[in-house]
Amino acid sequence: MWDEYFSPKSVREVLEILQSYKGQARIIAGGTDLIPEIKGQIRKVKCLVDISEIDLLKKIEIDGDTIKIGAGITHSEVAASELIREQAMVLAEAASAVGSPLIRNQGTVVGNVVNAQPAADTAVALFALGAEIEIVSQRATKIVPIEKLYKGVGLSKIDSTMEMATAVYFKSLKNNQGSAFVRLAQRKALTLPILNAAVVVTAQKDRFSEARVVVAPVAPRPLRSKKAEAILTDAPISPEYINKAAEAVAFEAQPRESALRGSAEYRMEMVKVLLVRALRLAIQRVKEK
Amino acid sequence: MTSKTFLRMIVNGEVVERAIRPSAMLLDILRYELGFTGVKEACGRGECGACTVLVDGIAISSCITPALKAMNKEIVTIEGLGSSAKLHPIQEAFIEHGAVQCGFCTPGMILSAKALLDKNLSPTEEEVKVGLSGNLCRCTGYVKIIEAVLSAAEKMRK
Numbered sequence: 001m002w003d004e005y006f007s008p009k010s011v012r013e014v015l016e017i018l019q020s021y022k023g024q025a026r027i028i029a030g031g032t033d034l035i036p037e038i039k040g041q042i043r044k045v046k047c048l049v050d051i052s053e054i055d056l057l058k059k060i061e062i063d064g065d066t067i068k069i070g071a072g073i074t075h076s077e078v079a080a081s082e083l084i085r086e087q088a089m090v091l092a093e094a095a096s097a098v099g100s101p102l103i104r105n106q107g108t109v110v111g112n113v114v115n116a117q118p119a120a121d122t123a124v125a126l127f128a129l130g131a132e133i134e135i136v137s138q139r140a141t142k143i144v145p146i147e148k149l150y151k152g153v154g155l156s157k158i159d160s161t162m163e164m165a166t167a168v169y170f171k172s173l174k175n176n177q178g179s180a181f182v183r184l185a186q187r188k189a190l191t192l193p194i195l196n197a198a199v200v201v202t203a204q205k206d207r208f209s210e211a212r213v214v215v216a217p218v219a220p221r222p223l224r225s226k227k228a229e230a231i232l233t234d235a236p237i238s239p240e241y242i243n244k245a246a247e248a249v250a251f252e253a254q255p256r257e258s259a260l261r262g263s264a265e266y267r268m269e270m271v272k273v274l275l276v277r278a279l280r281l282a283i284q285r286v287k288e289k
Numbered sequence: 290m291t292s293k294t295f296l297r298m299i300v301n302g303e304v305v306e307r308a309i310r311p312s313a314m315l316l317d318i319l320r321y322e323l324g325f326t327g328v329k330e331a332c333g334r335g336e337c338g339a340c341t342v343l344v345d346g347i348a349i350s351s352c353i354t355p356a357l358k359a360m361n362k363e364i365v366t367i368e369g370l371g372s373s374a375k376l377h378p379i380q381e382a383f384i385e386h387g388a389v390q391c392g393f394c395t396p397g398m399i400l401s402a403k404a405l406l407d408k409n410l411s412p413t414e415e416e417v418k419v420g421l422s423g424n425l426c427r428c429t430g431y432v433k434i435i436e437a438v439l440s441a442a443e444k445m446r447k
Contacts, residue, residue, distance in 0.1 A: 001312035005294065005357045028355070035314075035353040036334040050358065076347075100423025101401065102338055102350045189422030190336060 001038065004047040009054060014164055015138045017049050025049055027160045029071060032099065032107035033115050052108075057166060060084065065172050071111070071165055075104035075122065087172035089285065090179035090198050094125035097183050100190045110165050113146060116156035119193050119217035125181050127214040127222045128198035131170035137163035150221035176209075177202045178285035182278045184270055193217070194261045195271055197278040201232070203286045208232045211279075213245065215271055217261070218253035225249045228275070242279050246272035298359045300325070301369025315351040315359050316340045319366060327367035327396040338424030341397035342366050348404040350423075367396035370403065379403055382441035383434070390428035397424045402438045410446050414439065 004025075008014050018025050025047035028034055037043040051057060057072035060081050067087060069078065078084050078095040085092045091109075098104055098112065098121050112122045113133060126146050133149065135142045135158055144157075146168070151157050158165055173179060183196040195215065202210040211232035216222040227248035235241040255267035262270075293308040300323060309318060319342065320328045328351055329339035335353040342351045343365040344358075371377035379402050382388070389395050398421060405412060405420035412420065417438045426434065 003311060005311040005355060007357065007360065031355065031358075032335055032350075032353060035355070039333065039353075048355065050355070052358065099335075100338070101404075101420060102341060102348055102423035103335060105347050106335075106349050106354065189419070190425075 002045050002048050005050065006047070007050040007053045011051075011054065011056070011136060011164060011166060014049050014051055014054070015136065017047070018162055018164070019138055021047050021161075023161045025161060027051055027164055029111040030074060030107035032103050033111070033117075051164070062087070062172060065174075066169055067172050068167050068169050069109055070167050071108060073109055075099075075107055075109060075112070076101070078109050078122070079104065088125075088129055088170065088179065089173075090128055090181045090200060090282075091122060091125040091170075093181035094121040094196075094198060097121045097181070097193070097196070103190075110168055113149070113168065114156050114158050114160060114165050115154065116150055116221070117154055117217075118219065118221050119196060120222075121181070121183065121193065121196055124196050124214050124216045124222045125179075125198040126168060126170065127224055128179065128181075128200045128212045129170040130200075130212060131168045133158075133165050134167045134169065135163050136166050143169070147221075147224065153220045173200065174202070175289055176204065176286060178282040178287075178289070180278045180281035180285065182274055182281065184274055192260065195255075195267055195274050197271070197274045199275070199278045199282045201279065201282045201286065203237060203283065206237050208235050208237055208241070211245070213249065213275065213279075215249055215253060215275060218255045218267070218271060223249075223253060225252050227252055232279075237283055242276055243272075245279065246275045249275050294357070296356055296359065297361060299363045301365060309356055311355075311357065313356040315342065315344075315354040315356045315364075318356045318359075319351060319364070325366040325368050329393055329396065331393070336425075337394075338397040338401065339394055341400045341424060343400055343404055346404065346407060348401045348423075365400070365403075367399060370399065377403070378444050379406070379438065379441040382437040382444065386433045386437035386440060388430060388433040388437035390426075390430045394424055394426045394428075398426070398434055402441065406438070406442055406445060410442055412439070412442060 026045045028048045057070035075095040075098045179200040181198045184194045185191045197215045200212045213225045213228040228245040319325045331339040335350040340352040
């Protein structure tokens with residue numbers, strides 16, 4: 001367990017503490033993943049730097065058409081946010097699916113991304129939204145697409161002992177766009193997804209003009225299916241093309257055999273079903289606008 | 290050697306000031322140092338809800354919450370929710386509906402129910418189920434628990 005615990009009030013102080021501990025200190029936000037890891041001795045730290053008392057990070061904001069979610073914002077806050085429900089339903093749905101109310105009250109969306117688990121519900125939604133993340137160190141501030149953050153299973157390129165993710169950014173959905181997140185799991189609560197899928201579709205009359213299609217966990221990181229996206233681009237909105245896209249996703253997916261999540265064969269079939277559900281729901285939402 | 294650090298919080302309306310280990314969990318302080326044994330430890334990893342407490346009105350798992358996160362915050366445990374002379378309406382409803390079997394999950398269930406009803410006094414059955422979905426009952430007495438919460442909500446609306 002750790003020897004020291006700091007709750008600084010500014011990002012600058014966080015970076016100073018990290019710097020002075022030379023890799024021995026680590027950032028904690030909600031701690032819903034980190035604390036069980038430390039308790040289970042999967043991770044060792046000498047010092048924790050708690051960022052949840054930094055007021056600047058506890059905001060969901062919109063500037064023009066860009067939505068910003070600060071690193072102090074919990075899953076519950078995202079799930080309940082009118083702004084997110086109206087402008088990025090896919091993320092509100094993903095945030096409501098995480099863990100349990102208790103976990104959602106503590107865990108943060110940015111933390112979910114930093115933790116880099118391949119099935120992290122909100123990360124899957126943020127992939128579909130084309131989100132970017134702001135990473136601040138004493139040397140520089142970088143804005144990086146979330147898709148570029150993954151080094152391996154549960155391994156982010158963000159080094160939380162030296163730098164800090166402060167916010168995620170994405171564009172609010174336009175009137176001709178719809179989104180959806182769907183999940184297959186053993187229960188409705190407190191369970192990891194067998195599979196999840198997030199889509200953002202753009203429609204022009206009865207055709208797709210664009211689609212972003214993401215499924216997980218069928219690869220070491222959320223899988224953005226470029227093949228499915230290519231099939232849907234400029235295609236008619238019809239069961240035929242939706243099914244073609246689903247076949248393409250299954251072609252790219254590489255689900256593992258898993259005692260927890262089911263057989264690879266089963267998940268290969270179900271990933272198609274899930275994607276069809278997500279696309280239909282997203283299309284329905286465009287029509288209802 | 291780890292040196293102790295200072296924690297101030299308000300527990301069930303009373304200011305508590307203590308020198309604690311920086312790595313203590315909120316559960317450790319509430320249950321083992323302050324004697325609020327209504328805060329139960331079971332899974333120890335935020336999966337069962339037995340350690341639920343309210344922090345500034347929000348239900349959280351105290352077993353995975355560093356105690357220092359509670360600095361200057363208001364904590365409510367089941368002991369702070371009414372007295373033996375005058376129970377909270379949710380507690381009364383749990384008794385009336387037989388929603389307590391072994392009792393181990395009960396404090397967490399009631400506190401999650403309180404957090405829910407504080408925000409929404411007219412929840413649907415589905416909303417109650419979602420609101421309590423982080424609290425496990427190994428006696429599987431869920432039906433009576435849900436009935437109790439709905440009935441408490443009805444009483445509290447009056």
